[in-house]
Amino acid sequence: MKLMLGNQAVARGLYEAGVDVVSSYPGTPSTEITEFAAKYDEMHSEWAPNEKVAAEVAIGASIGGARSFCGMKHVGLNVAADPLFTAAYTGVNGGFVLAVADDPGMHSSQNEQDSRHYAIASKVAMVEPSDSGECKEFTKMAYDLSEKFDTPVILRLSTRVAHSQSIVEECDRVQHDTGAYEKHPEKYVMMPAYARPKHIFVEERTAKLREYAENCPFNRIEWGSDEIGVITSGISYQYAKEALGDRASYLKLGLVNPLPEKMIKDFAAKVKKVYVIEELDDVIETHCRKLGIDVVGKELFTFIGEYSQSYIKGKIFGEKDEFDTYPAEVPVRPPVMCAGCPHRGLFFILKKLGVMVSGDIGCYTLGAAAPLSAIDTTVCMGASVSGLHGFNLARKGEYEGKAVAVIGDSTFIHSGITGLINIAYNATNSTVIVLDNSITGMTGHQNNPANGFNIKGEPASAVSIEAVCRAVGIDRVRVVDPNNLAETEAVIKEELAAAAPSVIITRRPCALLKSVKHNPPVHVDTEKCRSCKACMKIGCPAISMSTGKARIDTTLCVGCGLCEQLCRFDAIGYQFCGTATD
C-alpha cells in the first residue's frame, strides 16, 4: 500500500495496463502523470511540443497496435480536439486513453471549462475517478473499455483528484501484445467515403456503451437513508459523502459519458428527493431532466468554482461549522516572480517604456501583477504573438512602435511559431519577445524541445529559436541577457523603432534550475541608502523597506544584480557584506 497523488496513480495504471507509448504536454494539474510515467523504463514517455501533437502521437501508436496515452490540462484538450474528434471515428487498434485534468476554482488556469462536453461532442466514452485508488483502476479498465468498444476513452480528472494523495495498491504490469500491423484504410483513412460509414459505427457504438453503462463496474449505488438520493461523480462524490454520510444514498457515476438511463431512473424511484451534485456544468442534471426525473441541481448548487463538504452541507441542511476569525486585516499574499527570476528585468523595462504588452501563458504572466503591472492581455497559449498582429492591424500601425508580445520558450514552441509565420507572411511591423529561460517553468520544470534535454534529462536535439525565427521570414532577430537592464532597454527601443518585424530573445535560465549557479546575495550599505525606493520598483520578494532603508533578505537573494543596477547611490552590492550594513 502506498500513498500516491491521483496523477501518480494514473501513471501506475498506465504501467500496469501494459501501455507502451506516452506523449503529453505539461499543464497543471495534469503534469505529474507523465513525469511519473517517465520513471518506468518499460514505457516510452515524452514531452511533445503541444497537446495536438501528443494526441496524434498516441493515436498513431494505437493504430500501430500499442496501448497509448496522452495527458493534458482542460485547455490542452482545446488544442487536441481536432485529432480527438476524428479518432472517435477511426476507433483504436491498441487501447487509447486521453487524460484531461479540469481545474475548478482555477488554481492555475485561465478558464474553468468542463471537459465532459468534449466526450459528449466527440461521442467517446469518458470515465471519472474519485480518488487515487480509482485513478489507477479506472485507467486500467479504460484500456479494456477502449479495446472492447473500439473507442478512445477520456479519463477526466480534476485538481483535487489529480493533486490529492490517497492509498493505492500496486499490481504487476501485464504486457500488451501489439500484434501484426495490417493496412485498413476504411478504418483509418477518414475521407468522406470512409468517414460516412464510420459515423454510423459511432452512433451504434454509443448505443452499445449506453447499454453497458447500465451495469458496468464504473457505476455503483451506495444505500443509506432513502430521504435523499445523490447522483454524483468525481470529487463531488467525496464532498457529498463527507457532508451527508448515512443521511443520503448515492449513485456514484464513474462512467460519465454515456450516462445510464434505467439505473438513474431506478435509483431516483427509490429515494424521496434527488440531488444532482456536480462541479461546473449541469451535465448529469440535464441528462436526468431529459429522462423526466425531477432533480435538484443548479438551482441550488453553483456553476462556478469548487464545491466542498461544507458547501453541500450548508446548501442541503443549512448546517455550518463554527470558527474564530483573526481580529485584524490580513494582507493577501499573491504569487510573485521568484527572486532572481530572469523575467523581472524585462518586465521592468517594458513598464518603464509604457508599451502595450500582449501576454501569454507561463510564469511570466505574473508580469501582470503589481508593481510591474506590465501585461495588457492573456488569452491562451500562443495568443500573444497572433494577438499582437491583430492588435497592430486594428490600430493601423499606430502601436507598431509601442507594443510587444511576450512568450516563453516552451509556449513559443507550443503554438507561437505559427503566429510568427503569420506576422512575417501578412506583414505587420510587430515586435515579439521570446523569454527563453531554458525550461517549462510554471508547471514545475519540464524539459522542452528548445532546451536540449528530453523527459528523462538525457541530451536531445534542441530547436534553435533564432534559426526558426529567421526561417519563417523574420530578418531582425536579437538575443539579450534580461538581467542586463541597459542592453535590454536599448535593444527593445531599437527593435520597436525598426521598420521591420523583429524577434528579441531574452535568454537566461530560470533561477530555480539546479544547474544555475548563483552569485552571493547582495547587501545594502545603509549609510549610502537614501530610501528613494528605486530598487522597490522591480517587485523583488527579497527587498523590503521595513526599516526605513532598503533591506535585502539574504535567504532569498540570489545575487542577480538587478537592484544594484537601479540604485543611483551605489548603496547595493556584494562588497557591503559584513561592513556597517544590514
Added chain:
Amino acid sequence: MTRSIMIVGVGGQGTLLASRMIGSVLLSQGFDVKVSEVHGMSQRGGSVVTYVKYGEDVASPVIEKGQADMIISFEALEAARWVSFLKKGGRIVTNTQQIEPMPVITGAAEYPADIVENIRALGIDVTALDALSLAEEAGTSRAVNVVLMGVVSNMLGIDEAAWTKALEECVPKKVIEVNRKAFALGRAVRI
C-alpha cells in the same frame, strides 16, 4: 472519526515535503490517509496550504473553516490568515519567522503586529517557535519544514521511530544528516 491537519506557509518553504512526511507516518499507523496539495501558480511565493486527513475512512481531501484539529504554520502571517480553519479546541504550531508579502513590500499594506498574542487571545493553544533559527543551527535555513515536523512529532501520539523512518523516506539521502539534526532540534522544543 476523521482528524484534520493543515500545513500552511509560503510557496518555496517546503510545505509539500512536510505534508508527505506526515502522510507517510500516518499511513504506517494503519490509518486511511488523504493529503491534498496545490501545485502550479500558487507555488510562486504565494500563500500555500496542504491538507492532511486521516481516520478509518476519509472521504473529502479538503479541510474548510472550523474543521482543522491542528494547523502547522511555516510563517507567522499565514497562521493569522488560516486561523479560521481551526476547529473549536484545535491547536496551532507556528514558526515566528516573518516573510513579507508583496503588498507589504510595496507599502500597500502593513505586516500585522502581535500575531501570536492575538491568536492566543482567541483562546487557542499556540506553540510558537523560531524554526528558522533552529534550522540554521542544524545547518540550513531550508530545513524549517523538518524542524516543524520535529515539534509536531510530539503531538500526534505516534512513536519517534515512525517519524524517523518517514524522514528517511521523504528527504534526499545527501541531506539526511542535516535534516536529522533539524528534526531533533524541533523535537526538543517544549510544547
